[in-house]
Amino acid sequence: MVEWWRTFFPTSHTCHFCATPIRRHWFSSISKQICMACQRQLPWIGAPQCKVCGREMNQRETNICSDCQTIHPSDWVYNRSVFAYTAFVKQIIWRYKYKGQEKLAVPLGRCMAETLEQQWTKKKFVLSYVPLHAQRLSERGFNQAERLAHVIGRYLRLPVVELLVRKRMTQPQSEKGRDERLSALVGAFAVHPDIDLEQLVDREILLVDDIYTTGSTLRECSKPLKEQGIKNVYSITIAR
Ligand SMILES: [Zn+2]
Ligand SMILES: [Zn+2]
Numbered sequence: 001m002v003e004w005w006r007t008f009f010p011t012s013h014t015c016h017f018c019a020t021p022i023r024r025h026w027f028s029s030i031s032k033q034i035c036m037a038c039q040r041q042l043p044w045i046g047a048p049q050c051k052v053c054g055r056e057m058n059q060r061e062t063n064i065c066s067d068c069q070t071i072h073p074s075d076w077v078y079n080r081s082v083f084a085y086t087a088f089v090k091q092i093i094w095r096y097k098y099k100g101q102e103k104l105a106v107p108l109g110r111c112m113a114e115t116l117e118q119q120w121t122k123k124k125f126v127l128s129y130v131p132l133h134a135q136r137l138s139e140r141g142f143n144q145a146e147r148l149a150h151v152i153g154r155y156l157r158l159p160v161v162e163l164l165v166r167k168r169m170t171q172p173q174s175e176k177g178r179d180e181r182l183s184a185l186v187g188a189f190a191v192h193p194d195i196d197l198e199q200l201v202d203r204e205i206l207l208v209d210d211i212y213t214t215g216s217t218l219r220e221c222s223k224p225l226k227e228q229g230i231k232n233v234y235s236i237t238i239a240r
Helices: 004-008 036-041 087-098 102-119 132-142 143-157 180-183 217-227
Strands: 012-014 021-025 075-085 123-131 164-166 187-192 204-211 233-237
Touching: 036 180, 075 102, 075 217, 087 102, 087 204, 087 233, 102 233, 123 132, 132 204, 143 204, 164 217, 187 217, 204 217, 217 233
Parallel strands: 075 233, 123 204, 204 233
Antiparallel strands: 012 021, 164 187
């Protein structure tokens, strides 16, 4: 006979990222809910990191990487990413975004929440996300970054606000050269018309996205926020 509590607190599950059965404990850290084989392939970004973009660095380097040193500090977005963008991580993100495995938002969002807790414990963030253009949203059916923001918000008890709108459709970043990529993004984002940023000037804003490539998307998202008085913008992505 199955004890009644097993129906509410089942003790056998599969790994979040594959079909391997494991014992998983809901209240333990996310890494205990992932099988050993997947854990070994997850390239968590460790310390030390660039103070600005979160890139993993050697001990000997300064605490700001060479890329961030070429960017004016007023344009910095303080980013942290959970994993290095290896083939394994790329495949998980691809399953999440394009293969209908939207429930992967839960473990991915939990990994992001735990990274935030480690990196910026004391900050009381207002969460938001990189918006999709309406046309892309209707093609994909959901905004992958928005869904992750809601998982993080539930886990860390932080509000999620739709702060930004995407005014223009842009091609996927990876299909373009650097200059073309930057010019396509300029002015692509604006503050959502229903948002009164004055109420948020004392809060720390954290934007959620899936992948950090050069940081140009996040910096472009931060511009309309900074123009309206937000001092620092932070971000978190699954991978970089
Ligand atoms: Zn697994
Ligand atoms: Zn950096």
